[in-house]
Amino acid sequence: MRLWLLGLSPLRTARSAAYRRWTEARLELTGRTAKEPHTQTHTATPSPGLLTARPEQMMFFVNAAEVRNAVWAAVTDEDPTPDVVLVDLRLTPDLDVPTIDALTELHERVDRVGAQLWLAGINPAVRERLTTAGLADLLGAEHLFDYFAGGLLAYLNRHTVGLDTRRGVLTELLEFIRSRLDQSDLDRPGRDTLTAVADRITRELQDHGT
Incomplete structure (x- = not known):
C-alpha cells in the first residue's frame, strides 16, 4: 500500500483517503459497546428490546455490505436479542441495487431471530425504491x-397499554x-433527534391534557 501511494499527487491521495472513509461504514449504535476500531457507539438512550443504528455516511454500493454486517453483528451481540x-x-438520499440487496438480506437475518427491521429517515426517493x-x-x-x-414513538406505542401508563412513560421519557x-x-444529529x-x-x- 505504501508503494502504491508513493508519488501520488495530494489530490489523488486525498481521494484515496476519502474512499477509505466511505468503506469503513461507521455506525453509531445505541446500547452497544464498540468492538471494531472504526465503529463509534452512542449510548445516550439505551433501550432494552430496541437496537438503533445510524450509518455515519450514506449507504451505497461501496459500503452497503459493511453496514449490513455491522448492524447484524450488533444484533447478535445483544442479549436478549432485540425485537426491533x-x-x-x-443520510441516504437514494438507494442503488447493492444497498437494496443488503437491506433485504439484513431483514432476512433479523427475521430469522424473531426480530423486525424498521427503517427511518426515509425520503420519497428512498421510499419509492x-x-x-x-x-x-x-x-x-x-x-x-x-x-x-417516528420510529422511536412507534416502538413506545407497541409497548404501552392504557392511557395512564402511556402518560407516565411519556412524562419520564420527556424528562430524560x-x-x-x-x-x-x-452531537448535532443526536440533539436534533432528541x-x-x-x-x-x-x-x-x-393533546391529552397532561
Whole structure:
C-alpha cells in the first residue's frame, strides 16, 4: 500500500483517503459497546428490546455490505436479542441495487431471530425504491418512518397499554430527554433527534391534557 501511494499527487491521495472513509461504514449504535476500531457507539438512550443504528455516511454500493454486517453483528451481540432493529437512513438520499440487496438480506437475518427491521429517515426517493423492489411490503409500511423520532414513538406505542401508563412513560421519557439535551457531549444529529422526539411527546401530552 505504501508503494502504491508513493508519488501520488495530494489530490489523488486525498481521494484515496476519502474512499477509505466511505468503506469503513461507521455506525453509531445505541446500547452497544464498540468492538471494531472504526465503529463509534452512542449510548445516550439505551433501550432494552430496541437496537438503533445510524450509518455515519450514506449507504451505497461501496459500503452497503459493511453496514449490513455491522448492524447484524450488533444484533447478535445483544442479549436478549432485540425485537426491533431501527436503522436510520437520513443520510441516504437514494438507494442503488447493492444497498437494496443488503437491506433485504439484513431483514432476512433479523427475521430469522424473531426480530423486525424498521427503517427511518426515509425520503420519497428512498421510499419509492423500497416499494419498487418489494422491500416495503416485506418490512410493512407501518415500519417505514419519515423521521427517526417516528420510529422511536412507534416502538413506545407497541409497548404501552392504557392511557395512564402511556402518560407516565411519556412524562419520564420527556424528562430524560431534556436532561440529555443539557449535556455537552451530544452531537448535532443526536440533539436534533432528541429535540424532535421531545416536541412530539410534548404535543401528545398537551393533546391529552397532561
